[in-house]
Amino acid sequence: MRAAIYARFSTDKQNDKSADDQRRLCEQRLPADATLVAFHADDGISGSVPVLSRPGGRALMADVLAKRVDLLLVESLDRISRDQVDLEQTVRRIERAGIRLVGVSDGYDSQAGGRKVLRTMRGLIGELYLDDLREKTHRGLVGKVSRGFVATGPSYGYSIEKVDGGSRYVIAPEQADVVREIFERYANGSSVQKIAHELNRRAVPSPRGSSWAVSAIYGSPVKGSGILNNTMYVGRLVWNRSQWLKDPDTGRRQRIDRPRDEWIESIDDSLRIVDEETWAKVRARIDRGRDEVTGRKRAGRQPRTIFGGLLRCPHCHGAVVAVDARSYGCAARKDRGPSVCPGIILRRDRVDKLMLGLLRLALEDPRFAQSFQRELREQLAADDEDRGKLADRLRVLGGQIDRLVDAIATVGISDSLATRLKTAEAERDAVREQLAAAPAPVDVAALWVEVKARLQIVLASGDPAEIRAGVTDLLGPVLLRVDPSTGHTWGDVAVRALVDEQTGNKKRRPDESEPALLKVVAGAGFEPATFGL
Ligand SMILES: [Zn+2]
Incomplete structure (x- = not known):
């Protein structure tokens, strides 16, 4: 296994470890079957400078895109970037290249997290902050406690x-x-x-x-x-x-x-x-029943459910989870009581069967495919624009270089022509590099076919754990609604989460409304009767 280490040291952060310290930390975590083939570092560069604008960062991404490494170790993810968008894009490129990314101090591991990279990262950022704080306050704390304060x-x-x-x-x-x-x-x-x-x-x-x-x-x-x-x-x-x-x-x-x-x-x-x-x-x-050594309960694990945590309570919009062996229910109602949320109770087998049936139907519905592709195209537009600009610049530079070469051929080389040629060629190389590092154009229609196939395989597998993983990755939270006239419960399936998964958009905050692109309760093919729980 070929491993690379990337380190970044920023002079304005007192608690940053030096690049050598970071390297040492990473080397300690190098698996036995790995060989260190590259070490890239940026000294004295802030994490707010984009990865591709740093010399070490560019060299790293060149290795990544050329798939010259299988494993990338960093001290923590914020070494890659302190800018969330830059971080997400870079991490996605690294992982899309099939490279395992490990943060040795923050415990980030692209393989452990499965495909839920972004979700993992949100929590991670909070933890980084906390770890940071912990480190800073630790010394003061020790002193204070020993003085009885x-x-x-x-x-x-x-x-x-x-x-x-x-x-x-x-x-x-x-x-x-x-x-x-x-x-x-x-x-x-x-x-x-x-x-x-x-x-x-x-x-x-x-x-x-x-x-x-x-x-x-x-x-x-x-x-x-x-x-x-x-x-x-x-x-x-x-x-x-x-x-x-x-x-x-x-x-x-x-x-x-x-x-x-x-x-x-x-x-x-x-x-x-x-x-x-x-x-x-x-x-x-x-x-009682706790292991004396680890302190953990020896009892078996919680039963895995397919939709637990993925459904949202119609009253408090909080998570609906498995509340017992047979039912899904509002977590707030269970934990905090009826004075906090009146709650909802749904039979698990009914919900699972209906939701999965509905998903199978939705996958075959052209409107679902259209929504997905339209959303994805919109979100990728910015990437396309960047790529377009770079390609334009490359054409202009190519023309300039051709003319300079022609001029040199006609009138002979001069210092100024040589300098101009060198400058143009240097810029062309830089733009080429940027273009190579830019996100590859996405064939939206092909991607839909892939996503659909992935979801169908998962649905057909019949394995609850597998279905849960697939469905959670691909589907947004499903807000349940209660129809006051009939007392029936309905669910809105948002396709947007599917799109977010592909473009790396940040997950919405739970209190933000999730625009449902396809209301599963509405329209032909989704008769309300098929979804009444
Ligand atoms: Zn509730």
Whole structure:
């Protein structure tokens, strides 16, 4: 396997690692069967400069387009670009060339993420920011905690009081009552959902000031997040125990334990909110069935569903997920209770059957094909324009060079003619390079055939996991609607997501309306009766 490393070091960012440091980090992650064939670097160049305008970036893309490498390692994706559009385009070119892209610090791996590159990236950008912040604040934090001051942010159940030289936690009586209530209810066998529903029914503000969800209460016992896992409620403050890093091979976050001498522990009984007995009961209930080494539940995985998470609730527009073995339902209703969303319950087998039937029908509908192709053409227009401009410039330069060569042949070479020829040739080479690196023209009709075939194969496979992956990649969220006169539920299938997948458009924010190009409930061929759930 031929591997390349790209590094970029920007002088204006103090926390940037030097190009050599980045290279070392990447080399440590080089698979045993890989040979490093290229190292490209841009020193002192900001990530806002387009990749193709940097010497190292251009050399890298030349390798990529010529498929001279199979694996590209970078320290993190923001080394490639800090500009989202540039980053997306570049990553797509790299991956379209069949090259595996791995970010060793941020855990990005084009193979782990499947085709859902863009989705992965959105989360990634947030994480990059967080990692950045973590690194910056870490040193200050260690110093503060060892002096007994508040080092992390606010913690539910406590307020922060300014004192000389810093600030300290003080119990906030009202929130402390809620903490005790949560612990007592859970210790007495109540489900986390029930607790959330009850708090929401009484409109008790959550730690974030909104409604309570399961995650806020139960969180993750492994990560120590969530009210029920916070040792602060028994006066035990432990910081710096572990660090979360992503494994570049699996893309999963892994907890890396820090050596014990780096732990910062302090006992402060004045912060205790929950008594030891209740705490022990809660721990026993949470830890039941948990692996002692990994801390993870030994129970089997959640059942995979085809459309869970892909449907949108008609009332709150939030995700509709599998709520039990037989039904899809509103996640907010399940997690936060009826006071947050009245919810919706749909039989999974019916939804799966109807949605898949509908997709098969839609794939054969010429209007679906037209919508897809029209949208795609519009979105590719900018690329076409860029390519057109470059091609025009190339023609002009070609003419100039021809005339210069003619002139030299007729009147003989002179310094000025030689200089002009050299300049024109240099520009021609640069434009050629840019043109080679520009996104290739897309045969929209052929692409549709490919997309259609891909989806048909996936639909025919009969394998739920496969269908889910294919459908999720190719289909946008389906907003469910309830017809008030009949009480029937309908779904709008947006073809646009299909197009976004091809052009690398950013995914819409969930609160943005998704224009449905093909309403599956309307028109001939899609009789409402075929989609009533
Ligand atoms: Zn809802």
